[in-house]
Amino acid sequence: MKIHKTAIINPKAEIDTDVEIGPFCIVDEDVRIGSGTKIMPYVHILSHTTIGKNNVIFQGSTIGGLPQDLKFNNEKTSLIIGDNNIIRENCTINRGTEAANQTVIGNDCLFMAYVHIAHDCIIKDKVILANGVQLGGHSEIHYHATVGGITPVHQFCKVGEHAFVGGGRLVLQDVPPFILANGEPLQYAGINSVGLTRRGFDLETRNLIKRAYKLLYRSDSNISQAIVRMNTEIENTKEIKIILDFVEHSERGLI
Structure with missing residues (x-):
């Protein structure tokens, strides 16, 4: 010593x-x-x-x-x-x-x-x-997530695993797993492809994650409808289960 x-x-x-x-x-x-x-x-x-x-x-x-x-x-x-x-x-x-x-x-x-x-x-x-x-x-910051510099995170907000939040942003709601979050106000900016690739997520898995978020953010479905469609239209892999669990248990709402 x-x-x-x-x-x-x-x-x-x-x-x-x-x-x-x-x-x-x-x-x-x-x-x-x-x-x-x-x-x-x-x-x-x-x-x-x-x-x-x-x-x-x-x-x-x-x-x-x-x-x-x-x-x-x-x-x-x-x-x-x-x-x-x-x-x-x-x-x-x-x-x-x-x-x-x-x-x-x-x-x-x-x-x-x-x-x-x-x-x-x-x-x-x-x-x-x-x-x-x-x-x-x-606040909760989940496994392998990254939050960029000079970013305030509102109390009780969650940042999902493998998510990447851009620098100088304001986090007022939950940031789902595996995504990029950027812009003002903070919004979905695609999946964290670079980070996921570096961590060994194969192309098939990344495409499944992308499909899930297309239903959530790029379709005419509301969140409840998107959850139903994810359960019925997408293979229920570990990553999809993580997304569904996060979305279903969000208390602050999603960005």
Whole structure:
């Protein structure tokens, strides 16, 4: 364990033996940090935060801060961060509120500089949030999704897996899986063909996804009718099931 002499570590924090903590960091009580994690200078990790293995947290980030919610009354809530994440400079990640009890970050994510992740958010594995992304409370960013820089996401919104949201946009409703979302107001801009190809989705699968979204966005069917047509006209593959489940459970409505 390499802890700089200027770092302030609460004796009740649990830190694995090969963790590195840089100058002027503060680690509060009831913090757990897994092996191989590196904490750069001027990072503050607040109470009730659990950080997994092999994460890198860059300068000036505040991890596990109190939720920015007027209803919060100092309940014992938490922030849980998985393994192999990169959290760049000056990010802020808040712990949960009584509503959901915790904020959860998965594995293998990249959060670029000045990202804000509010209370009760759920971030799945392999998510990329570019510089300045701002997530409202209870947002969900699903597996392998990407959100472009300087993009605010309204509270309770969901971004589906393998979706790509363009930079500088405003997310006010749910973004379905596998698509590109761009424009102002934000709208469907085709499927995420480049991303899906890079991740091993074959042409047949990509074409099925494209057919599903043609029914949803490029036909005269409303959403309920499009769901029926997807169930009857398109092979019920894993990807189609993911789309149907997302659409049927959307609470904010779709872009």
